[in-house]
Amino acid sequence: MAAHIRRRLRKGATTTAVAAAAVAALAASQAPAATLAEGPAGGGDPKAAGEDTASTDGAATGNSPYYTDLPPLVTPNKPGSSSSLPAAGSAEAGIPATVLAAYKQAEQTVATTDPGCRLPWQLLAAIGKVESGHARGGRVDANGTASPPILGPALNGQGFALIKDTDGGAYDSDAVHDRAVGPMQFIPSTWASWGQDANGDGRKDPNNIHDAALAAGRYLCANDRDLAIAADLDRAIAPLLADARAEGRTVVALSEYGITxxxxxxxxxxxxxxxxxxxxxxxxxxxxxxxxxxxxxxxxxxxxxxxxxxxxxxxxxxxxxxxxxxxxxxxxxxxxxxxxxxxxxxxxxxxxxxxxxxxxxxxxxxxxxxxxxxxxxxxxxxxxxxxxxxxxxxxxxxxxxxxxxxxxxxxxxxxxxxxxxxxxxxxxxxxxHGRLPESDDEGPLILCSTPHAFPDRVRATEVKSLLLQLAGLH
CATH class of the missing domain: 3.30.1360.110 (Domain 2, Phosphonoacetate Hydrolase)
Known part of the structure; x- marks a missing residue:
């Protein structure tokens, strides 16, 4: 039962190791350089679904390269959404106001219901930035809903994970294959279990930044996780990563098992x-x-x-x-x-x-x-x-x-x-662990600082030779 390992690459702005792992857990892995301009590969018409496929204005979609240049702060006229926010600090710079408010509100809600998790809003922001450029630079309506909806590529096994339709197209308008949905890029089956109604409108909408941010927080804190431990690990390995970067070395992090x-x-x-x-x-x-x-x-x-x-x-x-x-x-x-x-x-x-x-x-x-x-x-x-x-x-x-x-x-x-x-x-x-994972969400991961060093899916039996190739020994 040779397990498959998914890659996850970092590009653009630096994100923490915690964020990378969390992104991989939340969404079906998608290659950072792939864009929908290459053509929809699964069932469902992305344009008919309202997906922003051309992205001619430079905004990010759920399928675009990582989005790093954000537009000026936009404050939609929604009571309580951003008017009471403090002045943005360095960690808040470039995050649209409604989106920032959603991250912070999710942090506060989770702190009340699950204080042992110690979820920081910055982790949600890191995921939101990598997955959708903070809802395409804050392109949300007064209720916080992305307009048009944010949809990732069809997960049809062609360069991406293979996940057949689980929602009848209810969330992603694709009745053949699943697509990651919304600013936090939930796959429909995950949203069905973890979706939240954070803004009290009676709907659990993965394209709503308030709902999606709280759902991400709940997901990250499942099974009594304490996220501060991962943050401590980040701080501990930061000097090692800095030295490797300074010496031009490739850094690979491998989770040997997918624990369920x-x-x-x-x-x-x-x-x-x-x-x-x-x-x-x-x-x-x-x-x-x-x-x-x-x-x-x-x-x-x-x-x-x-x-x-x-x-x-x-x-x-x-x-x-x-x-x-x-x-x-x-x-x-x-x-x-x-x-x-x-x-x-x-x-x-x-x-x-x-x-x-x-x-x-x-x-x-x-x-x-x-x-x-x-x-x-x-x-x-x-x-x-x-x-x-x-x-x-x-x-x-x-x-x-x-x-x-x-x-x-x-x-x-x-x-x-x-x-x-x-x-x-x-x-x-x-x-x-030991069974073949039912989805890539449950499988092991391999992270690499060199873009495109690995294919999207790697067999466990292939890892050794790939690492030897990176080291120039194979």
């Missing part, structure tokens, strides 16, 4: 054990997997599990044990593995694929009192699979921090130590 939300652990080895296929041996009251005696066992790999079946005659029993296990979407045999490029000699006889909101544990014991000694350690080499719970300390142990401090102290003194602080409860896990 999960809340259902699948105890695949426990199912095999209950079916009499997995065997353990006991030592000092603790149970250890016995792979040589087992007829079948699984090695957990987040949202995949490689199932090793000892004898061909045990395949049917193994399939039967897993067929009704909640959370498994597919059980790939030889043909299925081949179709997904997983037909490696060591992939196992079967490969289980989890449903979107599920992931595989490696657990095989049926009673936590009999868990092996390594279960509460960070010990990848002894566990039959990955254990993301190692990221957490046991919340049920009142002395867990004391144990951790004591273990670190013993380590520093050169003494033997044992950091047994990992919980046996998989409940803390809220994100996983």
């Amino acid at each position: 939300r999960v809340d259902r652990p699948i105890d695949i080895n426990r199912a095999l054990r209950r079916a009499g296929l997995l065997e353990v041996h006991t030592q000092d009251g603790m149970e250890y997997l016995d792979p040589m005696a087992s007829r079948a066992f699984a090695v957990a790999d987040h949202q995949l599990a490689h199932v090793y079946v000892r004898r061909p005659e045990d395949l049917e029993a193994t399939r039967a044990a897993l067929a009704e296990l909640p959370g498994i979407e597919q059980l790939l045999d030889d043909e299925g593995k081949k179709a997904h490029h997983l037909d490696h000699p060591r992939s196992g006889e079967l490969v289980a694929v989890a449903e979107k909101d599920a992931w595989f544990t490696y657990y095989y014991w049926l009673d936590d009192a009999r868990a092996p000694d390594f279960a509460q350690l960070v010990e990848i080499h002894r566990k039959p699979g990955y254990d993301p719970v190692e990221l957490f300390m046991d919340p049920q142990d009142p002395y867990v921090r004391v144990k951790a401090v004591s273990a670190v102290a013993r380590k520093k003194l050169g003494m033997r130590y044992r950091m047994a602080v990992v919980p046996l409860d998989p409940a803390p896990i809220r994100g996983s």
Whole structure:
């Protein structure tokens, strides 16, 4: 299951790494130099949809190059929209008044409902500038609605992501393929989940800057995110990026995985054990997997599990044990593995694929009192699979921090130590990866400071050679 990685390039005015990641999350990726003048490639007529395709006055559309030269501040006559704004500071310069008011109002609203997120209006402004040049330089009506509507290119897989129509053309006037919509460039399926009515007109309109800015804020703050952490990272890596720029180096940032939300652990080895296929041996009251005696066992790999079946005659029993296990979407045999490029000699006889909101544990014991000694350690080499719970300390142990401090102290003194602080409860896990993402919004990203260094979609297996090419070593 070679994952696809989307590129995201920066051009024109500098934006933060946070903004780049947020832009990629909000909208379907679109190449910065592509314009609609090249011709609409999907269903739907952009002119019929009211899209500003020619852009002869230099204004940006959702499909134009990044817009950096903004017109003078425009203040539409809308009560409360801009008349009470303070004088623009350096961060506010060049942002049209109604658009700036929408960014700031979104910040205030989110601060009230989700204070832990610490959303800065500047992040919304960075996204708005990259995606539409702040609604094409403030070309909005008195209610804050872009006129004409802002539409990106048809996402038909030809130079862009492939996203077939999800809204019947309701938002983007295209019943064949989706298009990113509005000043924040939401794809319709994302807007259907996150759309907001910020201006109280009874409509959730992605082309309205008030609605779109608040929706972007809600989206960015989902899943208990704290955006100040990302801002701290920006500040920390700023000197490194400055040095690289000064030396003419190319900077590449790669997210190896596309993490999606999960809340259902699948105890695949426990199912095999209950079916009499997995065997353990006991030592000092603790149970250890016995792979040589087992007829079948699984090695957990987040949202995949490689199932090793000892004898061909045990395949049917193994399939039967897993067929009704909640959370498994597919059980790939030889043909299925081949179709997904997983037909490696060591992939196992079967490969289980989890449903979107599920992931595989490696657990095989049926009673936590009999868990092996390594279960509460960070010990990848002894566990039959990955254990993301190692990221957490046991919340049920009142002395867990004391144990951790004591273990670190013993380590520093050169003494033997044992950091047994990992919980046996998989409940803390809220994100996983391994399945092919259902859309590019959920996939990994690759960012590059050199425009057009990568194609729009990159296979994970192609990343190494592309990086070697950039370094002049391939």
